[in-house]
Amino acid sequence: MKLNLHWVITPLIWLAFTLQSIAGEDLTVSPQNYNHYYRQGSVALTSPVYRDFATSPLFYRGSGIAFSSSWLRRSLHRERLFSMGLELGAVSAFAPEGEFIRPLSVGMFHQLSLYYHQLWRLEALSDHRNNVKLGGALQTSQHIRSNPSLLNNALGLENLTHLMASAQLTRDISRTEPRKGYFFLFSTMLKPVKRDLRFQANVGLLNFNYRPGYAYSYDAELVGLETSPLSWVLADYRWSLNGWRISTQIEYISYLPNGNARSIAYVWEAAHAPGRHEAFQMASHRIQYTMFFHTAKR
Amino acid sequence: MSRIIVIIAIVIFSSCELLLFEPDMGSRDPLENFDYLWNEADKKYSYFELKGIDWNQVRATYRPMLSSDSGEEELFEVLAAMLNELRDDHTNLIAPFNISRYNVALQGPENFRQRTLEEFYIPRAWFTGAFVHDFLADSLVGYVRYASFMSDFSDEQLDFVINRYAHTRGLILDLRANGGGSLFNVPKILGRFAHEKTLVGYTITRNGPRHTDFGEREPFYITPYDGARYAGPVVVLIDRGSYSATTFFALATKAFPQIILMGDTTGGGGGLPNGGQLPNGWTYRFSISQLLDLNWANYAEDGVPPDIQASFDWTDLTRDEILDKAVERIVTR
Numbered sequence: 122m123k124l125n126l127h128w129v130i131t132p133l134i135w136l137a138f139t140l141q142s143i144a145g146e147d148l149t150v151s152p153q154n155y156n157h158y159y160r161q162g163s164v165a166l167t168s169p170v171y172r173d174f175a176t177s178p179l180f181y182r183g184s185g186i187a188f189s190s191s192w193l194r195r196s197l198h199r200e201r202l203f204s205m206g207l208e209l210g211a212v213s214a215f216a217p218e219g220e221f222i223r224p225l226s227v228g229m230f231h232q233l234s235l236y237y238h239q240l241w242r243l244e245a246l247s248d249h250r251n252n253v254k255l256g257g258a259l260q261t262s263q264h265i266r267s268n269p270s271l272l273n274n275a276l277g278l279e280n281l282t283h284l285m286a287s288a289q290l291t292r293d294i295s296r297t298e299p300r301k302g303y304f305f306l307f308s309t310m311l312k313p314v315k316r317d318l319r320f321q322a323n324v325g326l327l328n329f330n331y332r333p334g335y336a337y338s339y340d341a342e343l344v345g346l347e348t349s350p351l352s353w354v355l356a357d358y359r360w361s362l363n364g365w366r367i368s369t370q371i372e373y374i375s376y377l378p379n380g381n382a383r384s385i386a387y388v389w390e391a392a393h394a395p396g397r398h399e400a401f402q403m404a405s406h407r408i409q410y411t412m413f414f415h416t417a418k419r
Numbered sequence: 420m421s422r423i424i425v426i427i428a429i430v431i432f433s434s435c436e437l438l439l440f441e442p443d444m445g446s447r448d449p450l451e452n453f454d455y456l457w458n459e460a461d462k463k464y465s466y467f468e469l470k471g472i473d474w475n476q477v478r479a480t481y482r483p484m485l486s487s488d489s490g491e492e493e494l495f496e497v498l499a500a501m502l503n504e505l506r507d508d509h510t511n512l513i514a515p516f517n518i519s520r521y522n523v524a525l526q527g528p529e530n531f532r533q534r535t536l537e538e539f540y541i542p543r544a545w546f547t548g549a550f551v552h553d554f555l556a557d558s559l560v561g562y563v564r565y566a567s568f569m570s571d572f573s574d575e576q577l578d579f580v581i582n583r584y585a586h587t588r589g590l591i592l593d594l595r596a597n598g599g600g601s602l603f604n605v606p607k608i609l610g611r612f613a614h615e616k617t618l619v620g621y622t623i624t625r626n627g628p629r630h631t632d633f634g635e636r637e638p639f640y641i642t643p644y645d646g647a648r649y650a651g652p653v654v655v656l657i658d659r660g661s662y663s664a665t666t667f668f669a670l671a672t673k674a675f676p677q678i679i680l681m682g683d684t685t686g687g688g689g690g691l692p693n694g695g696q697l698p699n700g701w702t703y704r705f706s707i708s709q710l711l712d713l714n715w716a717n718y719a720e721d722g723v724p725p726d727i728q729a730s731f732d733w734t735d736l737t738r739d740e741i742l743d744k745a746v747e748r749i750v751t752r
Contacts, residue, residue, distance in 0.1 A: 178698050220447075220491040221492075223700070224514070226702070271696060272702065274704075335626040335634075337693055338693045340691045342638055345640050345641050
């Protein structure tokens with residue numbers, strides 16, 4: 122597909138500057154406009170599912186664990202987040218029941234990812250309880266898959282990189298007054314607490330994928346002992362600009378008196394990377410627990 | 420209100436990908452599986468032209484043998500027979516209850532007997548990593564057996580072997596019944612016999628739907644190892660059991676005047692195999708590239724012929740005639 126990138130990039134740049142100017146109008150120094158700096162550590166249980174048409178028409182599903190470390194700078198008007206993540210998972214193909222023995226293909230699905238987003242408050246849609254922010258995100262993820270039952274194609278690699286539009290709604294659900302709470306026969310006094318419920322959606326605008334060539338495996342140039350096995354494996358890989366990626370996240374954040382916070386989130390994402398010849402599809406469900414360490418307020 | 424939003428969102432997004440992706444293609448239907456495998460091979464197999472295979476005719480022959488009611492055993496037999504029409508040992512069908520193979524080694528006589536070698540030639544052989552080796556003919560000849568290119572070895576291990584036979588008149592490298600393995604072990608060994616960067620062949624890979632669609636020729640160079648190397652003549656023993664990476668090795672020796680091939684034509688296997696899975700969960704592989712010699716000829720798939728033909732005489736199991744002939748050639752040289 123031929124695509125003039127100017128038609129895509131120009132509106133994005135315009136949008137970024139517009140949002141930045143909207144956010145910039147109101148940045149007087151008040152307690153509300155403080156920038157809060159956080160270091161975040163997350164652990165998540167994941168349920169990945171993928172299908173690589175280059176090697177199999179079957180979906181592979183499984184479970185895994187993911188870790189990520191993030192740097193967050195957040196104010197009422199603006200938010201910046203940089204995150205690095207590692208996911209380790211085991212998957213198996215859901216093959217139909219066999220007449221004699223059910224085929225079993227077990228593999229590993231690992232993912233290294235980098236994520237950055239920058240969001241600006243949209244005043245028109247925000248009020249004292251709801252904060253709507255819009256902006257852009259950049260996400261790149263490198264998958265490393267292994268599946269011995271695919272023999273010479275036991276190793277699967279692909280990179281998915283996306284420039285995304287991002288929207289975030291944060292609703293303040295803080296308890297502002299002490300309240301009596303009941304738990305079966307027990308009652309307790311619930312103290313005021315700051316809490317947020319946050320929903321975020323990202324949609325890929327520019328979707329790049331680095332996928333194998335026509336025959337998946339490729340007999341590339343060999344220069345004696347100087348040949349790097351990795352460059353040999355990747356010799357026929359090509360970048361393509363096609364496909365899509367979307368992700369959503371619902372996060373419940375509870376703040377502690379010392380400024381730290383913790384959250385529980387449900388993260389869902391799906392991607393489709395047609396590549397040049399045969400598509401790769403993936404989705405992931407994640408239950409994620411995050412600790413926010415408040416490091417500074419300026 | 421917020422709880423309701425959370426619940427609705429989880430319900431919506433927990434299965435959302437099922438709406439976005441094509442349906443699950445898992446199927447036990449014999450005809451669907453036949454068509455899938457036939458199409459994959461049609462799109463990617465690399466030796467239709469060389470072997471004169473009419474793949475459409477193969478489909479016309481085998482597909483009518485199946486119906487939607489065919490059992491798995493019947494399906495396996497038909498798919499395996501179809502793949503064996505490719506006459507290629509890089510072709511397998513793997514079901515949970517059976518594995519198909521063409522077994523090219525059966526296309527020629529067997530020319531290697533381990534017991535004869537161990538009992539009458541190298542009874543006190545040294546084992547250094549993947550190499551079994553010893554002196555022959557009053558220490559005039561070094562003998563090195565490398566049974567599989569699957570077996571990795573360190574530079575230090577190969578240094579030891581090369582240095583041990585540095586002062587012999589010649590070296591015998593026995594690659595009979597070596598079914599192949601890692602291509603990266605080929606330049607590791609041949610680099611011990613190279614004096615300069617040497618072009619030894621090319622490969623081409625399918626890159627389009629037509630049987631003649633191939634990408635550009637990719638050169639295969641051997642570079643000299645910066646350490647222990649062997650300067651004398653080398654006799655490489657091969658037979659029909661020498662397959663895949665061993666065929667690459669045999670073809671590459673053609674670029675080195677001090678190396679000769681002795682025995683029987685190799686089994687072939689010049690194509691890099693490609694693995695995949697059928698809708699019923701069985702897996703398969705077949706070749707997707709071709710190995711070319713320096714003149715761009717692709718005969719290696721049918722085997723690399725020896726420079727000196729020799730065969731094992733199975734009426735006398737105390738002698739290995741191929742090995743005797745190699746020793747004689749080095750000693751009387």
